[in-house]
Amino acid sequence: MLKQRENWASKLGFILAAAGSAVGLGNIWRFPYVVGTNGGAVFVLIYLVVVFLIGYPMMVTESAIGKHTRSNPVGAFRALAPNSPWWLAGALGVFTGFVILSYYSVVAGWSLSYIFKTLFGTVGPGVDTADAFVGHITSVWPPIIWHAVFMLLTVGIIAAGIVKGIQRWVQILWPVMAVLIVLLIIRAVTLPGAGAGIAFFLAPDFSQVTGVTFLNAVSQAFFTLSLGMGVFITYGSYLKEDDNISGSAGSVVGMDTLIALLAGFVVFPAVFAMGLDPSAGAGLTFITLPAVFAEMPAGVLFGTLFFILLAVAALTSAISLLEVVAAWLIDEKGWTRGKAAAVLGVVIFVVGIPSSLGFSVWSGFSMPGVGTDLLDTYDWFANSIFLPLGGLLTAVFAGYVWGAKKVQDEANFGSGNLKVGNWLAVMIRIVIPVAILVVMIWGIVETFAG
């Protein structure tokens, strides 16, 4: 029996939901701090190359698999290669989504709490924002409670299936976000001493490059574009017959890259103007942005609005992570949507708790090269191992087992002004697998040797 599968209401529906998944903490929180810890502009350059050479073709490939099979990741691999172990590639994706969401929700919780800290002046003029941030994450209960609140919001949306509601919201909030970022850029670049930050972000210093730089660029590209774990297989499965993939994926990659670069133009001028260290790590954005708000007129208003938007951006990403795992339980195990969302919410919340406690009661934890705290460590395994591995398997599968020509035809179907050429086959059969393999081996060896 063929089940009737829900479709996006319009072509824009897919683009908005996909861009909602892509644009999130990865752009505004993770991108600046990873740039900061990897030598600045030279990392940005490598990252951009990876986004276009690996990111775009991977997004096209995952979406084509989803659209063709109209299935969750596990079902999709099984449908295209029945009676083979390839379904494990889909299962790896489901597992990865689970791990990422567990700590993603902790960071999203920080954003939620910063809405109120900014509004009530706990973080603002006259406050040392670095002390305030450390104070927040090293406390035991508040970050866990905000983690719970964020997870509850995510579960609520997936359970209700109100993708429409959130979609409409996102559509309104996108332009607000854009205006706000532009205002912040104007404030940041006009701070005295901002020039050094712009140079750090734009003028590459090639002596900073190591194997780890490349691994981190690949990790960041997969993370920010939501690739390597089946989000685009799942979201692609809701596409209509005549929807075009090649063009839509281009729009999503373009929007995501633009937002990340704009975030860099806010954070780095501010970091240097305020004499902060760009390689400060995971706290960078939460320390610099409140300091910028404190220095601008109506800073409380802009700051509060900004953290609301950041939380919403995180929410539209988190629902895509939960949707993949839930879709698998719904399609493959016959669970109801409500049960899948609720049970997963509780389990993922619990799995995420250590990544929060790693800043307080378990602050003794560190894994040399991998992470100085538990959140870093979760992040390293998810993004430096599981996502690239998922991407590698998907590319090899699509290129050799399903067939590169089929990917290309599926991607170019329908009307769009951007078409993928025969180069796609070369990319997914050779360039992407070899590049990921080399970068993973090189980066991992250096991580543990260093």
Ligand code: TRP
């Ligand atoms: N891309 C999102 C961000 O930048 C995070 C995210 C959502 C994600 N879904 C994903 C990352 C799937 C990896 C895989 O914040």
